[in-house]
Amino acid sequence: MRKSQSSWETLPKHIMNSYWHWTRKIDNKVRRGKNSQVSSTSARTKALKNQKFKDFRQGQKPKPKPSLDEAPQLDLKTLPSNLKHAFLKPHTSLPVITFTTLTRLMEDRLIRVLRNNKEAFRWTIHNIKSINPTICTHRIYMEDEYEPRALPQYRLNLNMKEVVKGEVLKLLDVGIIYLISNSKWVSLVHCVPKKGGTK
Structure with a gap:
């Protein structure tokens, strides 16, 4: 039988994160006695009404x-x-x-x-x-204060290659990843030898 999805699970992740962040702040204030005259539920509701959430649609171009x-x-x-x-x-x-x-x-x-x-x-x-x-x-x-950056590629040394190989073999053993045929129709990424002979 299919489990019905609650309304909380369908909310966008950034809204849920903002909600839980502010409810934790209100709970801390109530525990310290700053809002002892109001219940935790009403304090949460009031804080959420006063909170100005960032509109993630701002800055988007109009639909062509x-x-x-x-x-x-x-x-x-x-x-x-x-x-x-x-x-x-x-x-x-x-x-x-x-x-x-x-x-x-x-x-x-x-x-x-x-x-x-x-x-x-x-x-x-x-x-x-x-x-x-x-x-x-x-x-x-x-x-606003961050910019996207492209990090350079790094080659692994021999010790790290062995560590990565061991982790990949573990994932292969438990069935998280599996082998596929090395066909051009199936595999989108192919290892090709470079000029130096390495892959």
Whole structure:
């Protein structure tokens, strides 16, 4: 039988963390006698009403409109000599790529067919129906005083390699990870030898 999920479990994690942080503060004040005239429940309610939670939606860009309603600004790259850009709308919007070897009549027919079926093209993620863009993209929320940094890669020395190998074997033994066939269709990451001969 499926266990019903409580409303607390469905709340976003940052809201739950803020709630428990402030309830602990109120409990400490009640224990010290600063709010002895009010109960713990009413003190929590009052504190939560006065607390100004940070709106995590601030700073987000407005949701883009589909390309057919508002043409996106796309960065057109340089094409080889046998290809060229054609546009389904004026002012260089909704671009497609055609061959330069097409005659004028063939190109006009092709553009006419593409214009009649332009709903089939997906210039941006937001044009794809029935797929939430958050599946394809994600946003990492950070505090105002912090900036994202890319750390350099480090090579493990021989002793640490043995330690990591032992931990991986433990995970393999208990079944947390398992072996898969080294197929291009299955494995997304392949170890390839570098110039120095190491992997």
